[in-house]
Structure formats: structure tokens, C-alpha cells
Amino acid sequence: MAKFNKLDQSDYYKLILRCVHCGFCLQSCPTYRVLGIEADSPRGRLYLTRAMVDKRIDIAKDVANHLYKCTMCANCEIACPSAVKYTDIMFITREIMAEANAVPLGAEQLVNTINNAKNIFMMDNTLRKDWVIYTGVEAPIKDKADMVYFVGCVTSYSGRIQGVAQAIASILNYVGEDWTLLKDEWCCGHPLKLEGATKEFKKVAEHNVKMIEETGATKVVSGCPGCCLALKKEYPEVLGRKLNFEVLHFSQILDEYIKKGKLKIPKFESKVTYHDPCELGRILGIINEPRRVIKSISDKFVEPIERGKEGFCCGGGGLLKVTDSQLSESIANKRLEMLIKTGAEVIISACPTCYQSLADATSRKNKALQVIDIAELIAQRLGLM
Amino acid sequence: MISDHILKELESIVGIDRLLRKKEELMVYECDGQTFFKSMPDVVVLPTSRDEVVNIVNICNKYNIPYLARGAGTALSGSAVPIRGGVVIAFARMNSILEVDFDNQRVVVEPYVTAPQITAVASEKGFFYAPDPASYTVSSIGGNIAHNAGGNHCLKYGVTTNHVLGLEMVLPNGDVLELGGKALDPPGYDLVGLMVGSEGTLGIVTKAVVRILRKPPATAVILAIFDSLVDASNTVSEVIAVGKLPAVIEFMDKYAIKAVESGVKACGLPLDAEAILLFEVDGFEDELDVQSEKIIEICKKNHARSVEMAKDPDGMAKLMAGRKAAFGSMGNLAPSYVVDDGTIPRSKLPEVMPIIRKWGEEHGFMIANVFHAGEGNLHPIILYDPRVEGKEQEALKLGLDILKLCLDVGGTITGEHGVGIEKAELMPVQYSKDELKRMLFIKEIFDPKGLCNPGKIFPEKEVKILAS
Missing domain, CATH: 3.30.465.10 (Uridine Diphospho-n-acetylenolpyruvylglucosamine Reductase; domain 3)
Structure with a gap:
């Protein structure tokens, strides 16, 4: 049996046994809310996990199809009265599934892609900084700097999301930060961890940490909550040591700049709402910072239902986009409906994946609605792009 | 086993995405909120309309296949367990x-x-x-x-x-x-x-x-803390007897408190108390004070260690959320539980509560009690570890003994969790043969083939005897 985070088999089983099958998690789960299928609920996935450990069913791809539909949004952990560590269990379970070669094809392919290309798109990794050329923004690559901007795969390579990188770079320039891109950034590896590929994840972590530490930076900033989660929480765990830099999401940096009076941003007149990315809000606990930033420029901010710690997933989490893209879209549609109900004209996001999911859902449904990243919105208000 | 041609017929109604037939898809429907009773269905279908349900039932009828309707599977008596296999009609998609x-x-x-x-x-x-x-x-x-x-x-x-x-x-x-x-x-x-x-x-x-x-114009919550199960129990019937009708009277004993306070829904209940009572009063603002004063007075008279009143919405919501999470919080104390929900006359609470505690201690079980005290609707939760051989059966037997005790003091075997599979053997204890016979007549009128959620409420043996 695989080991993870010093948990032996009995500890793993104890974690699973905490679930008393009450079902309080059901309505918190985005896949269950859309499919209504018990095996695609947190309670069902835990039941299947226990059945595998008890050898009632085989560790097989058919089971993995349900376990890998989970977006790992962790909303069930908020609903669970018994404090079941659902995501911890799923990470260990996925590690076991990966060792047994029992993962869905899409997830398996993604691991191969990252191993070979060092990014999630099978692109040439030397083209990772091409967004700098496309957007025309000034983005330094220095030997030494105070701050590293860790861009992430989606922001680096996805056409319309490259505007987020442009925005972040231009704001960092505007306030005069001593910052740099990494000379050779690799995928943060969060998707590897989500797949259960711990060895490969460790390799990626070692590389990126080496790159960052070589710059002597004390701060790493990213606009991607997935990258932030990997750098801040998952790297120290997998490497077994404390890292010499602080990891911040760009919304925290913006909040800090505004507090210190470094940014004077003209007001935004449209009615806006904010979608909490799961990894940013619930998992990293960054809920108030983006709201303070938005409220500093908007008098027409409206909260959606299912927000903050209880935020509803955009459907883009976990590996769902590669394991079941149709389900991912259905969840995004559901979330969009909740955001539309606020009556807002603009949906603000703080995650490239949420941005993509919601923008795609918007184009499928209601073209008049604008989706924008918090960094882009601020850069636009400052006239930087 | 359901043959392929019947599965094809079902598939023609709901389509392939809403028909589940693989082992891992079916296994998760083998039990409800209480995992003691398990039986896998042969197939699960997820209809989206009444007409689909009609067509599914017609197929079951045509081929004599047992079936049952399942909601969220949170029931606690095995009522949603497909004890004879067949078709589970899962309603999760009919949610408008x-x-x-x-x-x-x-x-x-x-x-x-x-x-x-x-x-x-x-x-x-x-x-x-x-x-x-x-x-x-x-x-x-x-x-x-x-x-x-x-x-x-x-x-x-x-x-x-x-x-x-x-x-x-x-x-x-x-x-x-x-x-x-x-x-x-x-x-x-x-x-x-x-x-x-x-x-x-x-x-x-x-x-x-x-x-x-x-919605009532105003609400307040009173939290009374007791050092004795009997004092808390006496308080309940005394409050009702003076003609004050709170919207809520909930009882939690020390184990229920421990479960909640060990989890994410902790709401600041004292771990050293024997029991707490949670009252909710509602009505017009002025009326609340009058009601509350009397309740507080009765709590004090019955030796409540402290009585506090909360009117702020956050504080009240936190206390009530803690109470509601009590069942789900049991995972903080043990991996499994049997919960019964017999009702007893309120006035019998002081007699019954110490007996339940004593029986638990005698049999080596922690029994947590969290229940709707105002209605005398008990929920003794018998905690056990299913990995210890024989414990599960022993817990179930103890649960049935507690229900018999409820009957002995003039109560019933279930308040709201249903008879299901779990309490079926107690139906002949609760009811006379004549009463049961009339209930079975009704079942016969609606479901002569006995395909609609079979094996529930009535014990098999009894059904056969009465039918003959």
C-alpha cells in the first residue's frame, strides 16, 4: 500500500472510517448536484474507497472514473460534521490508483504531457514566455530580484488568459517592484499531485524551488490559485522542508498596494460580482483580500449565493476538464446561473481556470455578461492595458 | 439478476447515462444513512419526469421486478435498501x-x-x-x-x-x-x-x-446547562405543563455534546455538562420575553447550572447548526452507529434517560442522546466499531431493547425515522394482529404483487401468517 505524508495504512483507514455516511456532503458537491449519481458524490467516493481497501472491489479504472470526476473543490469538508479529511483521503487514494495504473486515460495523458513538455499543453516550454512578445509588456528576466512572478501554464499559453499575465506584469512595473520571471519555469505540478503522480510532482517541485531560490527572491507571486497552492502548501510537504520565500496570490498583493496607497484606481461604474476560486477561497483562505480590492473601486458590488468558504466550484477544478469535459461544462453552467442571478454585468474571477470555465459558459449562455480577472480589471482601470 | 432485454427496455426510457448497472455504481446504493443493512440493487435508474417513472414501474410490473424510490439516502432504518435487489429509482434529477x-x-x-x-x-x-x-x-x-x-x-x-x-x-x-x-x-x-x-x-x-x-417576527434561543440527566428531563415536561409552547426543545447529553464539540460544527457547548436543553421561542418581541422568563425560571428551579438567552442571529444559528450536525458528528467518536427513534410520553423522560445510560455502560457502548425532547422523540445513538466482531449485532439488539422499553412506558417504536427493515420485528409488539391485518389489507389494495419497496415495515413471518 502506498504511503503519503507519513500516513501508514491504518491511519489512512482511520481517516476513511470517520465518514458515518450521513450524506450531509451531498448538496455541497458540484458533480453530485449536476449528475445526482451517488458514486459521483463525496459519500459515494469514500464508500468506494473503503470498498477497495476492504477488497470488496478491485482497484480499477471503472472506479477511478468516479474518483477522478471529483473537482477536489473541498466544499464537502465544510459541510461534513465529522471533519472527514476528504481531500487528504482522495490524494492518497489517487496515489494508490496511479501506482496500480488505474487512472482515467485523460489524467494519465496529462501526466505524460507534463513529464515530457514541462507544461500541460504539450507545447515547447521555451515558448512559455511568448506572451511577453504577444502583449508587448515589459517583463524582466533577471539573475537576482526581490520578487518572482510565477505565471503558470494556463496564463502563459492560453491566448485570452495571457491578458492576466500582461496585467500582473504591468502593475508590478507600475509600482516599481524589483521582480523577475523565472528563467525556466515548469508546470507547478499541481495536476501531477491531483493525478497521484507523487514522484513526478516531487521532481517538478525540486526544479521550480531551485529556480526560485537562485533568484534570492523573498516573495513569489502568482495569479493562479492552483500554482499558489502547489508552491505554498504542497511543495513544503513533498520536499519535507520549509521554503525560503513567501507565496502570495496577486489579489493579496493588490490589497497590500491599495492599503499602502501605491495604487489610486478610478472607480468602476458597472455592477460587479465575484466568484471565489475554490483553491483560493476555501483551501488557502483568501476570501477578504479580493473583496477589499473590488470594493475599493466599486460601489456596486453584489455577492452571489454559495460564496467564500462555501463557494461553488466553476467545474474546472481537479482534473475534470480532461476526465469529463462535458460534466465540467455543466457545472460551469450551474455556477454561471448563480452569478447571473446577482444581476451583475461583470463577473470578476481571480483564477485563470475559473476565468476560462465561466467565460466559456457565458459564451454558451449569455454573451452580454463580461468575465474578467481581478488583475486585468485593475490594470484596465489604471490605463495600463 | 435482470436480463439484458429488460435492461434494454429500461434504457429506452431513461437513456444510457441515467441507467447504472456496473458493480461500483450499484454498490453505493446498497445502504442508506445507516450502513448496517446492505443489499445491492440490480440496476439504478434516474428518471427526470413522472412519465418516465410510470414507464419504469410498468416494466417492473410486467416482469415482476421489485423496485423502490430513493431520495438522498439519508434515512436511518434501512427503508431505502433494496433488500430483494431489483430496481432503485433514484430521484436526484427531479429537483425542480x-x-x-x-x-x-x-x-x-x-x-x-x-x-x-x-x-x-x-x-x-x-x-x-x-x-x-x-x-x-x-x-x-x-x-x-x-x-x-x-x-x-x-x-x-x-x-x-x-x-x-x-x-x-x-x-x-x-x-x-x-x-x-x-x-x-x-x-x-x-x-x-x-x-x-x-x-x-x-x-x-x-x-x-x-x-x-x-415567518415569526422574532426568535430567541435559550441554552440551559444541567449537571444531571434527570433534572434536564424534568424540565422538559414542566415547561410544556405550564402552557408555554416553545417552537423547539432539543436535548443533548454529554456524548452528543462531545461529538459536536470535536468537529467543525463546534458551537461552544460545555464538555463537562451532563445535558443541555436548547429552547427556541418565537412570536412577537414582547411575547418572547414573557415566554422566556417562565422557561428560564423552570430551568433554574430544576437546578440548571446556567441559563443563557441569545437573540443575535449568528449566535442562535450557530447553536442550532451544532444541534443539527450532531448525527453527522458521530464520526468524531466512533466509525459506526445504530440510531433508534422511539417516542415516549414526555413525563417518562426522567425515568427512561438514566436507564438508557445504564444499559450502555453495562454493555460497553457509548450511547449518545440528542433528540426532540418536546415531543419525547428519543434518538439514542449507539456507537460501535464494526471491525470488532459481534459488536454490530449487539448494538442492533440493544437498540431494539431500548425501543421495547419505549413501548413499555407507553411510547412507540419510531417517531420519524421509519420502521424500515430495522424495526419491522417490533411491529407485532407495537400493534395487535387486527391492526396489522388492516394495514396489510391496505398494502394489498395498492400493491397486490408486493413489488413496491418490499420487505419493509412488516416482518416477513407476520406477513405470511396474516395473509394465510
Whole structure:
């Protein structure tokens, strides 16, 4: 049996046994809310996990199809009265599934892609900084700097999301930060961890940490909550040591700049709402910072239902986009409906994946609605792009 | 086993995505909220309309396949366990609110809608849906109807049957039957009342008309802490006896407190108390103080260690959320539990509570008690570790003994969780042969083939004897 985070088999089983099958998690789960299928609920996935450990069913791809539909949004952990560590269990379970070669094809392919290309798109990794050329923004690559901007795969390579990188770079320039891109950034590896590929994840972590530490930076900033989660929480765990830099999401940096009076941003007149990315809000606990930033420029901010710690997933989490893209879209549609109900004209996001999911859902449904990243919105208000 | 051609017929109704037949898909439907009873279905279907349900039932009828309707699977008596295999009709996709009629204070819903979803639409104009079992954030109205669910507020507002006025049902012969409607008190036999609490054995609910009530203008919560189970128990009947009717009187003993306080829903309850009582009073602001003063006085008279009143919404919500999470919090104390829900006359609480504690200690079980004290609806939760051989059976037996004790003091074997599989053997203890015979006549009228949720409520042996 695989080991993870010093948990032996009995500890793993104890974690699973905490679930008393009450079902309080059901309505918190985005896949269950859309499919209504018990095996695609947190309670069902835990039941299947226990059945595998008890050898009632085989560790097989058919089971993995349900376990890998989970977006790992962790909303069930908020609903669970018994404090079941659902995501911890799923990470260990996925590690076991990966060792047994029992993962869905899409997830398996993604691991191969990252191993070979060092990014999630099978692109040439030397083209990772091409967004700098496309957007025309000034983005330094220095030997030494105070701050590293860790861009992430989606922001680096996805056409319309490259505007987020442009925005972040231009704001960092505007306030005069001593910052740099990494000379050779690799995928943060969060998707590897989500797949259960711990060895490969460790390799990626070692590389990126080496790159960052070589710059002597004390701060790493990213606009991607997935990258932030990997750098801040998952790297120290997998490497077994404390890292010499602080990891911040760009919304925290913006909040800090505004507090210190470094940014004077003209007001935004449209009615806006904010979608909490799961990894940013619930998992990293960054809920108030983006709201303070938005409220500093908007008098027409409206909260959606299912927000903050209880935020509803955009459907883009976990590996769902590669394991079941149709389900991912259905969840995004559901979330969009909740955001539309606020009556807002603009949906603000703080995650490239949420941005993509919601923008795609918007184009499928209601073209008049604008989706924008918090960094882009601020850069636009400052006239930087 | 269901043959391939029957599966094809079912697939022609719901399509391949809403028909589950692989082992890992079916296994998760083998039990409900209480994992003691397990039996896998042969197939699970997820209809999206009444007509699909009719077609599914017709196929089951044609081929004599047992079937049952399942909501969220949060029931605690095995009532949603397909004990003879067959078809599970899972209602998770029928979750729309069909109509909100404020003029008549009615909401029309599909069976998988939850109580808070009804309250959410009703609250737009200051209304709410009253029945609120602990599982209400996830349990379905269909399941609530099947079990005649109660909840914290049923002391003042009544149980599910008092709030369901109309039903659309698919009967075991495939007919659609419309019962009741938006109007009050229809003449003749109360068939809606017959269906509510019948645990899905007489037909399948596909639509319900429910009543919504005006939200009370003000609410307050009183938390009374006791060092003795008997003192807390005496307080309950004394409060009712003076004519004060709180909306809620909930009881939690030290183990229930420990479970909640060990988890994410901790609400600051004292771990060294033997028991706490949670009262909720509602009405006009001035009235609250009068009600509360009397309750506080009675608590003090019965040696409450402390009595506090909360009026701030956050504080009240936190306390009530802690109470509601008690069942789900049991994972903080043990991996499994058996929970019973016998009711007893309130005045018997001081007698029964210490006996339950004593029996638990004698048999080496921790028994947590968290229940609707105002109605005398007990919920002894017998905690055990299923990995220890024989414990599960022993816990179940102890549960049945507690229910027999409830009968001995003039109570019943279930308040709201249903008879299901678990308590079927106690039906002949609770009821006379004549009563059971008449109940079985009714079952026979609706379901002559015995395919609709078979093996529930009535013990098999008894059914055969009475039928002969």
C-alpha cells in the first residue's frame, strides 16, 4: 500500500472510517448536484474507497472514473460534521490508483504531457514566455530580484488568459517592484499531485524551488490559485522542508498596494460580482483580500449565493476538464446561473481556470455578461492595458 | 439478476447515462444513512419526469421486478435498501420547484427538492417551510414524506403530514393518482395522510403540494446547562405543563455534546455538562420575553447550572447548526452507529434517560442522546466499531431493547425515522394482529404483487401468517 505524508495504512483507514455516511456532503458537491449519481458524490467516493481497501472491489479504472470526476473543490469538508479529511483521503487514494495504473486515460495523458513538455499543453516550454512578445509588456528576466512572478501554464499559453499575465506584469512595473520571471519555469505540478503522480510532482517541485531560490527572491507571486497552492502548501510537504520565500496570490498583493496607497484606481461604474476560486477561497483562505480590492473601486458590488468558504466550484477544478469535459461544462453552467442571478454585468474571477470555465459558459449562455480577472480589471482601470 | 432485454427496455426510457448497472455504481446504493443493512440493487435508474417513472414501474410490473424510490439516502432504518435487489429509482434529477403560490401559501415541488430550497423561495415574501429534520439540508421532500419527518420545529409546527396537502403518485399498477391539492380539509378518507409515512410501500411520490407559513417576527434561543440527566428531563415536561409552547426543545447529553464539540460544527457547548436543553421561542418581541422568563425560571428551579438567552442571529444559528450536525458528528467518536427513534410520553423522560445510560455502560457502548425532547422523540445513538466482531449485532439488539422499553412506558417504536427493515420485528409488539391485518389489507389494495419497496415495515413471518 502506498504511503503519503507519513500516513501508514491504518491511519489512512482511520481517516476513511470517520465518514458515518450521513450524506450531509451531498448538496455541497458540484458533480453530485449536476449528475445526482451517488458514486459521483463525496459519500459515494469514500464508500468506494473503503470498498477497495476492504477488497470488496478491485482497484480499477471503472472506479477511478468516479474518483477522478471529483473537482477536489473541498466544499464537502465544510459541510461534513465529522471533519472527514476528504481531500487528504482522495490524494492518497489517487496515489494508490496511479501506482496500480488505474487512472482515467485523460489524467494519465496529462501526466505524460507534463513529464515530457514541462507544461500541460504539450507545447515547447521555451515558448512559455511568448506572451511577453504577444502583449508587448515589459517583463524582466533577471539573475537576482526581490520578487518572482510565477505565471503558470494556463496564463502563459492560453491566448485570452495571457491578458492576466500582461496585467500582473504591468502593475508590478507600475509600482516599481524589483521582480523577475523565472528563467525556466515548469508546470507547478499541481495536476501531477491531483493525478497521484507523487514522484513526478516531487521532481517538478525540486526544479521550480531551485529556480526560485537562485533568484534570492523573498516573495513569489502568482495569479493562479492552483500554482499558489502547489508552491505554498504542497511543495513544503513533498520536499519535507520549509521554503525560503513567501507565496502570495496577486489579489493579496493588490490589497497590500491599495492599503499602502501605491495604487489610486478610478472607480468602476458597472455592477460587479465575484466568484471565489475554490483553491483560493476555501483551501488557502483568501476570501477578504479580493473583496477589499473590488470594493475599493466599486460601489456596486453584489455577492452571489454559495460564496467564500462555501463557494461553488466553476467545474474546472481537479482534473475534470480532461476526465469529463462535458460534466465540467455543466457545472460551469450551474455556477454561471448563480452569478447571473446577482444581476451583475461583470463577473470578476481571480483564477485563470475559473476565468476560462465561466467565460466559456457565458459564451454558451449569455454573451452580454463580461468575465474578467481581478488583475486585468485593475490594470484596465489604471490605463495600463 | 435482470436480463439484458429488460435492461434494454429500461434504457429506452431513461437513456444510457441515467441507467447504472456496473458493480461500483450499484454498490453505493446498497445502504442508506445507516450502513448496517446492505443489499445491492440490480440496476439504478434516474428518471427526470413522472412519465418516465410510470414507464419504469410498468416494466417492473410486467416482469415482476421489485423496485423502490430513493431520495438522498439519508434515512436511518434501512427503508431505502433494496433488500430483494431489483430496481432503485433514484430521484436526484427531479429537483425542480414547480410553483410558488404566495396567495394560497403553497409551493409545488418535485420529490428531490430540499426543505431549505423551499424556504429560500418562500422567504422572498417572509414565509418558510416548517419541517426540519436534522438532515434537512440534504434530505429530499420525497424522503421526508415517506418517513413523515419531524425535526426541531415540529413541537410547535407539526410534522411533515401537517404540511403536505397534495400529492401526485405513481401507483404500483402504473396509474397516476392525484391526491388532495391546494385546498384545506378535503372530505372523505385522508389518502394524503395515508401516503405520508408509508415509507414508499404504497406508491411513488412524483409531485407534492406543501404549505408554507409566515415567518415569526422574532426568535430567541435559550441554552440551559444541567449537571444531571434527570433534572434536564424534568424540565422538559414542566415547561410544556405550564402552557408555554416553545417552537423547539432539543436535548443533548454529554456524548452528543462531545461529538459536536470535536468537529467543525463546534458551537461552544460545555464538555463537562451532563445535558443541555436548547429552547427556541418565537412570536412577537414582547411575547418572547414573557415566554422566556417562565422557561428560564423552570430551568433554574430544576437546578440548571446556567441559563443563557441569545437573540443575535449568528449566535442562535450557530447553536442550532451544532444541534443539527450532531448525527453527522458521530464520526468524531466512533466509525459506526445504530440510531433508534422511539417516542415516549414526555413525563417518562426522567425515568427512561438514566436507564438508557445504564444499559450502555453495562454493555460497553457509548450511547449518545440528542433528540426532540418536546415531543419525547428519543434518538439514542449507539456507537460501535464494526471491525470488532459481534459488536454490530449487539448494538442492533440493544437498540431494539431500548425501543421495547419505549413501548413499555407507553411510547412507540419510531417517531420519524421509519420502521424500515430495522424495526419491522417490533411491529407485532407495537400493534395487535387486527391492526396489522388492516394495514396489510391496505398494502394489498395498492400493491397486490408486493413489488413496491418490499420487505419493509412488516416482518416477513407476520406477513405470511396474516395473509394465510
